[in-house]
Amino acid sequence: GENVEQHPSTLSVQEGDSAVIKCTYSDSASNYFPWYKQELGKRPQLIIDIRSNVGEKKDQRIAVTLNKTAKHFSLHITETQPEDSAVYFCAATSGTYKYIFGTGTRLKVLA
Amino acid sequence: NAGVTQTPKFQVLKTGQSMTLQCAQDMNHNSMYWYRQDPGMGLRLIYYSASEGTTDKGEVPNGYNVSRLNKREFSLRLESAAPSQTSVYFCASILGTGSYEQYFGPGTRLTVT
Numbered sequence: 001g002e003n004v005e006q007h008p009s010t011l012s013v014q015e016g017d018s019a020v021i022k023c024t025y026s027d028s029a030s031n032y033f034p035w036y037k038q039e040l041g042k043r044p045q046l047i048i049d050i051r052s053n054v055g056e057k058k059d060q061r062i063a064v065t066l067n068k069t070a071k072h073f074s075l076h077i078t079e080t081q082p083e084d085s086a087v088y089f090c091a092a093t094s095g096t097y098k099y100i101f102g103t104g105t106r107l108k109v110l111a
Numbered sequence: 112n113a114g115v116t117q118t119p120k121f122q123v124l125k126t127g128q129s130m131t132l133q134c135a136q137d138m139n140h141n142s143m144y145w146y147r148q149d150p151g152m153g154l155r156l157i158y159y160s161a162s163e164g165t166t167d168k169g170e171v172p173n174g175y176n177v178s179r180l181n182k183r184e185f186s187l188r189l190e191s192a193a194p195s196q197t198s199v200y201f202c203a204s205i206l207g208t209g210s211y212e213q214y215f216g217p218g219t220r221l222t223v224t
Contacts, residue, residue: 097211
């Protein structure tokens with residue numbers, strides 16, 4: 001069945017450094033790839049997304065890249081700040097609107 | 112505009128009891144979802160409704176039933192709760208028709224003893 005693998009499960013970086021989280025998907029029909037940030041006890045919130053007809057998208061310190069051939073996409077956070085500490089989830093969906101999520105990455109930004 | 116709302120926020124059940132989790136959205140969205148979130152497991156799709164009048168199974172549907180009552184409301188029912196259903200449950204919705212952004216409700220923390 002459809003699957004999304006996410007790595008690493010935990011990531012610690014020094015404040016100001018960059019963080020990269022990677023996801024691999026199995027369904028070649030997937031065409032939309034969102035990233036969510038979830039703070040402790042809160043709901044997931046969309047931080048950036050990319051569609052299959054685009055290779056890269058950037059929003060200030062956050063960027064997402066997509067490699068359709070290899071079926072993987074990555075989240076890049078530059079100049080990390082303590083408030084970036086959270087759990088990050090990737091997801092993939094095709095036109096059926098069925099979403100499959102990765103298992104999450106706990107990011108810790110050390111001051 | 113309240114977005115996606117869920118009731119209750121917290122619930123404790125005994126094994127074998129039943130309950131219904133309620134979800135409503137006021138954004139005129141077409142598709143609605145139920146997820147469960149367990150530590151280290153991420154968000155797993157239980158059921159979803161791509162449009163009013165349709166429902167489909169997700170990854171972990173066993174032990175659950177759903178009803179898309181109307182365009183606004185999508186409920187999740189546990190007929191005979193089990194300790195393995197202890198989890199945080201999130202409802203979500205998307206507009207659809209080319210707009211894919213999911214909006215999540217605040218979650219329901221369910222404990223089954």
